[in-house]
Amino acid sequence: MSREGTVVRDKAGFLERRKDRRLGVLTVLVVLGLWEAVGRSGWVSPFFLPPLTQVLLSGWEITRSGEVFSHLAASLWRIGSGFAVGAGLGVLLGVALGFSQKADDAIHPLVAATYPVPKIAVLPLLILWLGIGEASKVAVIGLGVFFPVAINARAGVRNVDPLLVKAALSLGSGRWGVVRKVILPASLPMIFAGLKLGVGIALLLVVTAEMIAAESGVGFLILSAADLMQTTRLLFGIMLLSGLGLFLSWLLGRVERKLIPWRG
Amino acid sequence: MSREGTVVRDKAGFLERRKDRRLGVLTVLVVLGLWEAVGRSGWVSPFFLPPLTQVLLSGWEITRSGEVFSHLAASLWRIGSGFAVGAGLGVLLGVALGFSQKADDAIHPLVAATYPVPKIAVLPLLILWLGIGEASKVAVIGLGVFFPVAINARAGVRNVDPLLVKAALSLGSGRWGVVRKVILPASLPMIFAGLKLGVGIALLLVVTAEMIAAESGVGFLILSAADLMQTTRLLFGIMLLSGLGLFLSWLLGRVERKLIPWRG
Amino acid sequence: MRTVVEGVSKAYDHPKGPQTQALGRVDFAIEEGEFVALVGPSGCGKSTLLNIVAGLLAPSTGRVRFHGASLNGRPRTAVVFQDLALFPWRSVEGNVRYGLEELGVARRDRRRRAREWLALVGLEGFEAHYPHQLSGGMKQRAAIARALAVDPGLLLMDEPFSALDAQTRMDMQLELSRIYEATAKSVLYITHYIPEAVFLADRVIVLTGRPGVIREKVRVDLPRPREERIKVEPRYVEYLERIWGLVRGVGGAAEGTGS
Amino acid sequence: MRTVVEGVSKAYDHPKGPQTQALGRVDFAIEEGEFVALVGPSGCGKSTLLNIVAGLLAPSTGRVRFHGASLNGRPRTAVVFQDLALFPWRSVEGNVRYGLEELGVARRDRRRRAREWLALVGLEGFEAHYPHQLSGGMKQRAAIARALAVDPGLLLMDEPFSALDAQTRMDMQLELSRIYEATAKSVLYITHYIPEAVFLADRVIVLTGRPGVIREKVRVDLPRPREERIKVEPRYVEYLERIWGLVRGVGGAAEGTGS
Amino acid sequence: GPLGAEPLRVGVLRLTSSAPVFIAVEEGYFKEEGLSVELRFMKSAQPVAVALAGRDIDVGATGLTAGLYNALAGGLDARIVADKGRVWPGYQLVGLMVSNEAWDKGLRRIQDLPGRRVGVTQIGSTFHYMLGRVLQKHGIPPSRVRVTPLGGVKNMMDAVATNRIETAFMVQPFCSVMEARKMGHRMFWVSEHLSYQIAGIFLSGSVARQKATALSFLRAYIRGCRVYYDNCLQRVDGKEIRGPAFDRVMDTISKYTGRKPDLIARGLNYNDRNGVLLAQDIGTQINWYHENGLLQKRPDPAKIVDTTLVEKALSQLGP
Numbered sequence A, B: 001m002s003r004e005g006t007v008v009r010d011k012a013g014f015l016e017r018r019k020d021r022r023l024g025v026l027t028v029l030v031v032l033g034l035w036e037a038v039g040r041s042g043w044v045s046p047f048f049l050p051p052l053t054q055v056l057l058s059g060w061e062i063t064r065s066g067e068v069f070s071h072l073a074a075s076l077w078r079i080g081s082g083f084a085v086g087a088g089l090g091v092l093l094g095v096a097l098g099f100s101q102k103a104d105d106a107i108h109p110l111v112a113a114t115y116p117v118p119k120i121a122v123l124p125l126l127i128l129w130l131g132i133g134e135a136s137k138v139a140v141i142g143l144g145v146f147f148p149v150a151i152n153a154r155a156g157v158r159n160v161d162p163l164l165v166k167a168a169l170s171l172g173s174g175r176w177g178v179v180r181k182v183i184l185p186a187s188l189p190m191i192f193a194g195l196k197l198g199v200g201i202a203l204l205l206v207v208t209a210e211m212i213a214a215e216s217g218v219g220f221l222i223l224s225a226a227d228l229m230q231t232t233r234l235l236f237g238i239m240l241l242s243g244l245g246l247f248l249s250w251l252l253g254r255v256e257r258k259l260i261p262w263r264g
Numbered sequence C, D: 001m002r003t004v005v006e007g008v009s010k011a012y013d014h015p016k017g018p019q020t021q022a023l024g025r026v027d028f029a030i031e032e033g034e035f036v037a038l039v040g041p042s043g044c045g046k047s048t049l050l051n052i053v054a055g056l057l058a059p060s061t062g063r064v065r066f067h068g069a070s071l072n073g074r075p076r077t078a079v080v081f082q083d084l085a086l087f088p089w090r091s092v093e094g095n096v097r098y099g100l101e102e103l104g105v106a107r108r109d110r111r112r113r114a115r116e117w118l119a120l121v122g123l124e125g126f127e128a129h130y131p132h133q134l135s136g137g138m139k140q141r142a143a144i145a146r147a148l149a150v151d152p153g154l155l156l157m158d159e160p161f162s163a164l165d166a167q168t169r170m171d172m173q174l175e176l177s178r179i180y181e182a183t184a185k186s187v188l189y190i191t192h193y194i195p196e197a198v199f200l201a202d203r204v205i206v207l208t209g210r211p212g213v214i215r216e217k218v219r220v221d222l223p224r225p226r227e228e229r230i231k232v233e234p235r236y237v238e239y240l241e242r243i244w245g246l247v248r249g250v251g252g253a254a255e256g257t258g259s
Numbered sequence E: 001g002p003l004g005a006e007p008l009r010v011g012v013l014r015l016t017s018s019a020p021v022f023i024a025v026e027e028g029y030f031k032e033e034g035l036s037v038e039l040r041f042m043k044s045a046q047p048v049a050v051a052l053a054g055r056d057i058d059v060g061a062t063g064l065t066a067g068l069y070n071a072l073a074g075g076l077d078a079r080i081v082a083d084k085g086r087v088w089p090g091y092q093l094v095g096l097m098v099s100n101e102a103w104d105k106g107l108r109r110i111q112d113l114p115g116r117r118v119g120v121t122q123i124g125s126t127f128h129y130m131l132g133r134v135l136q137k138h139g140i141p142p143s144r145v146r147v148t149p150l151g152g153v154k155n156m157m158d159a160v161a162t163n164r165i166e167t168a169f170m171v172q173p174f175c176s177v178m179e180a181r182k183m184g185h186r187m188f189w190v191s192e193h194l195s196y197q198i199a200g201i202f203l204s205g206s207v208a209r210q211k212a213t214a215l216s217f218l219r220a221y222i223r224g225c226r227v228y229y230d231n232c233l234q235r236v237d238g239k240e241i242r243g244p245a246f247d248r249v250m251d252t253i254s255k256y257t258g259r260k261p262d263l264i265a266r267g268l269n270y271n272d273r274n275g276v277l278l279a280q281d282i283g284t285q286i287n288w289y290h291e292n293g294l295l296q297k298r299p300d301p302a303k304i305v306d307t308t309l310v311e312k313a314l315s316q317l318g319p
């Protein structure tokens, strides 16, 4: 070996995370650029993949007319309320199932059995109970969000270090204190992964929900464009939904970083 | 206080989990019983909610004729292949994103942006690229499974105790060894939660996939029953789907217990 | 508060293979205001016993009882765990405040008391740090502050000073001794460092190897307050040697002779 | 293998508030086959330094270099962490096998060697247990077996015996001493128990309080092999007192005087 | 390509209105023309157009929706060539159902519709069109009625039957079923107000250009139409006259749609005996869709409709 010897390099350096936003913007731009290129190349019929610029143009039209904002507002309201209800109940049930083996024994099979029931099939029942208006739409979104949040919260709770629960018990916590002060924070990373999944599902389901008796909404925009085979409008609707998804997951990320400050 | 004093009770007893299968069976039976009762009560027209027994009867007919098995086989094949592809790629990408901040910076925004794209809207594009046969169906299911698995795997990896990674590095593991021997096992609980979500989504999406040009499959059964207004068949199809869901999540649970023996 | 341990034993199940008999039958009492130290070889069931007394583990046989006046505004027991079990999502101060919150102490008092205890264990300036940002010894001191802060009737400490350097350890022993003498709480104290057991305790209970049973209970008749110079007194050294002998007599390191 | 630590220091960032200067500038070398013990008050940067030498933490200044012949079939360093860091999903034997797998040792040999090392630390019969089923001291011994099993050029140990009772600790000291003398590997050994440092080491490096800098390097000229009776030799006691003095001279427990 | 040994792929829905296609397959008419025909079953009109554009099928047989016209205007290379079902006087295929509650509150005439909701499957569907045209005939501006997409016919029936919506369209036999079970009331049959080319056969551009293949296909198809018409649709003084092969036709339809023969018999829709398209109605449809903002570009009817092929096939077949 050389006189210099071997200098020790930091093998664990990659554990330190330094976020670089520019990269993400770059990839998204590259994908959008590719889309434009493919759309213009003529490889695929513009009927399926019109170039990005054309999609933006058609989007600009309905933006200028203000139509977009009423769609956005309607959907945001449905997504927001559905998400709030579904995520709230999901966290509650998930934590309960993770915490109490009895509750889990009783209810988990039911959850596993009802989870794969297609939401489209449940809609008629929901309409029967809740009417054709907003309530059934919010309920469908809520149902969709409920499952990933509940399943992740349950797994998160089951994953909590029992030693920490013991520490809390020894410091005088009751069951409820343990749940609130140990189990919830300890399973937050997993609950947040569930919430992120829930956001995506809420956005997906807004399309299902607006299949029935909707007169506005991004989902309505997408569905009616799909039915009418107006591809540019359809793609603009999808872009709106993606944009909403990005925005909501950014928002969740911020909340997460606020609530989980103990990891770097 | 009494001469007896206060006997110390085990406050942490609830941490010990003893599974009781009978409870779950009971709840499911109660729910099914309620269904039968409501169906027979006449509160709702049997057109929406025929009693369970009637549904089972119509199920028995197509079971006897063997029709059910061809539907099941077709759907299972689609679900199986879609799940395998989606879950495989999901774990790969999720682990990569969780592990490398660079990859995460570059790709995570794209994932967040594409996740909420409704699968129904992507189907036409998939058909264009992959044809109207099995490939596009498998692809839709794969896409649906991909996201929850990837998002959960990413969160799981980010959640791994850095100390354990350091221990592995100090014992001579390279990056790949760390991934395989530390990060994978440590994030298994979260990956399994993702897989469970994926199973549910695969079952949901099989209905979407079989919406276009399918001639068999449980989704086909459900959709054509809806077209034909055969509520009993529709509900039997949904029960089949639920049954499949229960079976697959039971299967996953077994695999999970095999792979995660270190928690009680 | 008087604590009575009656016929307690513990066997752990092991899915593949036989049970582990961790602890044989033990009987003893911790009198009101008594400081009892527990020594014994690694794996003989000390932590197991402590967890049972804390009500965090069900014994296989026997039971633990508390006698005595109800404790107003303070919990029966508080534990310093061998594995510390600090809450990673709480700052050092947040960890110490935990028990005070559960006791319903007013918000302002919680903060003041938490800071007082942290100063006492030498952690001022680290209130806002999270556990993963502390050194091993600092984590241990944070865990000690957390348990002391709730002022329990019975303090259960599982090798609380094991990660401290000699100097800090001596300082902490003196501090603990002072606190004990001032508040007259009961203490059950596990240590593998015999001089510490003798220095701190009124009684030293020596366990055999696994499964641990009581080999001997030794009353330590040294004057209080205990101060550093006690360590050169002949009676102190006598106790040391006697307990050393008892521990050695146990045989091989992790090999219990049973009983 | 010779290890050279040159001008290494470390400051940790803290999001809210000032940096923590954990370690001042330190320079020293560990010669081929030398046993160096590191003592110093809690929080003075010992674990930090050890992590830097292990290549698991980037120093703020300075660097660490290794000199010497390449190590055939064994890793440069192995670490016994203060927090143990056993893999919870591997049995005790699986933990010990880990490093052997990474070295590419044949499957059969891995099993045999893992069991040998486990027997050496007194854990036979617990091969199939998972870490959470072990006592504190047993976990520590498992972590020691894991590091020893890979037979590294430089063994880094961070308070490896802190959770052991006195008897087991003495046994383990003798065992470590024997292994060291038989294999002539280099060791960097952190301890807060000065008799242990003197008993085991060729050289004791005394650090000041935080930020830790080197107060003194003391060469321990005691004959090898080291055996228990060395502890009554006057030279041994002299070393003890000298190092005690150096450590005490540091001042208050956690309060560094800087340098 | 569709020529040679390769089968002609026909995208079709499992509906009674596809009966001529099913008959032509079952009776071997395609085979007699030397065509091997492969049916590809789709769930709705939209994927038929998508599959056509993706060259997954060569022939489509489905409803004429705004979506199809949009696709044609957007460059989908296909020609509408033949009839595949009409709303026709005297034949009851589609009705508007009123919920019991709304009916009791006096919603009984078309003039009562303003301000109420009318359930359709989708925006731009044939139901949407029928509603628009019926309103137009009664001088009611379309904006005064709330068109409510419900996704599918099952949802439409459920919504009416549970009084969740005032009115919705329904197809036979379910109009009759609903009336019989007191799940709602029928306001009118669409055919009382409208003659309407509701569905058609369309060929992909390449098939349309391969005249020989196109004519072979259409000849076989028209023979199917005739069998269907002669056995199922004949009327004398408004009374049904069933042909000798009626049951056989029912069995064929039942085989492909999964519906029970007696249900099918209650809801037989009208197909032209010679598969002739109501060409001028296509123009009317395009106009209406365009005026109501459902078509962005107006496709040129002359370019998307081709009636010459059927004329040629008919002249070859004889009466």
Ligand SMILES: Nc1ncnc2c1ncn2[C@@H]1O[C@H](COP(=O)(O)OP(=O)(O)OP(=O)(O)O)[C@@H](O)[C@H]1O
Pocket (backbone or CB within 6 Å): C012, C013, C020, C021, C022, C023, C041, C042, C043, C044, C045, C046, C047, C048, C049, C082, C210, D132, D133, D134, D135, D136, D137, D138, D163, D164, D165
């Ligand atoms: N959760 C568990 N499951 C199974 N066995 C256990 C469990 N916890 C402890 N044991 C076993 O019980 C025995 C006693 O453990 P315990 O932790 O009480 O020992 P200890 O006296 O505290 O030892 P140390 O001084 O090393 O901490 C050990 O043999 C250990 O393997």
Ligand SMILES: Nc1ncnc2c1ncn2[C@@H]1O[C@H](COP(=O)(O)OP(=O)(O)OP(=O)(O)O)[C@@H](O)[C@H]1O
Pocket (backbone or CB within 6 Å): C129, C132, C133, C134, C135, C136, C137, C138, C163, C164, C165, D012, D013, D020, D021, D022, D023, D041, D042, D043, D044, D045, D046, D047, D048, D049, D082, D210
């Ligand atoms: N990850 C970290 N982030 C921030 N500060 C840290 C981190 N790790 C250690 N420190 C700080 O660095 C200082 C030295 O810590 P280190 O663990 O090296 O001490 P030590 O000498 O090993 O102490 P002990 O004997 O108590 O284990 C401490 O003040 C600690 O708060």
Ligand SMILES: [Mg+2]
Pocket (backbone or CB within 6 Å): C046, C047, C048, C082, C158, D135, D136, D137
């Ligand atoms: Mg212990």
Ligand SMILES: [Mg+2]
Pocket (backbone or CB within 6 Å): C135, C136, C137, D046, D047, D048, D082, D158
């Ligand atoms: Mg340390």
